[in-house]
Amino acid sequence: MIHGMLHGWGWLGGLHRRWDWTNGCIAVTNAEMQEIWVKVPDGTPIKIKGTS
Template sequence: MVATAEQADALMLDKSERLLRLLRNGVVIAEFTVSLGGAPEGHKAREGDERTPTGRYIIDWRNANSIAHLSLHISYPNAQDTARAEATGVSPGGDIMIHGMLNGWGWVGSAHRLWDWTNGCIAVTNTEMREIWARVPNGTPIMITE
């Protein structure tokens, strides 16, 4: 287990910079370059749009047996996301995660950063994902900005 002083109490993702920052007491304690959804600009509006959402969310559960190497679930959609999608007659989508490489693709390593390839998730290398997994407890807030 990671010492409390090394655990994050907040996450910040700047989509334009492709940077995920782990913070503790407002100080950056780790930083990771990420890949995003295939159409990353703008807020996620509907299922299948390949956008990574923007706004305030929570890391609300984790999956050690996901289709990618470990995954932390982001609490998208929130009430506003759901209402916005319902108003336009579409599903908001869901299952937005921070995850490592798809199982069997770990050999790609940092080359995955050459393009945005997820369906709206936030991807890092498997080594980075193990560090994030250890340092980010459930209940950690995440702020995602353009």
């Protein structure tokens, strides 16, 4: 799942990237999540590619 920050935790912004708290999800800032909702239709396949 791709998700933003929990309600009330948005003030963390990009700080949430400093540790892995997602249990396998892709976490983005709430602003980034809003941009994804606007630009990407529901049901769009997502391919995750490793960096190594």
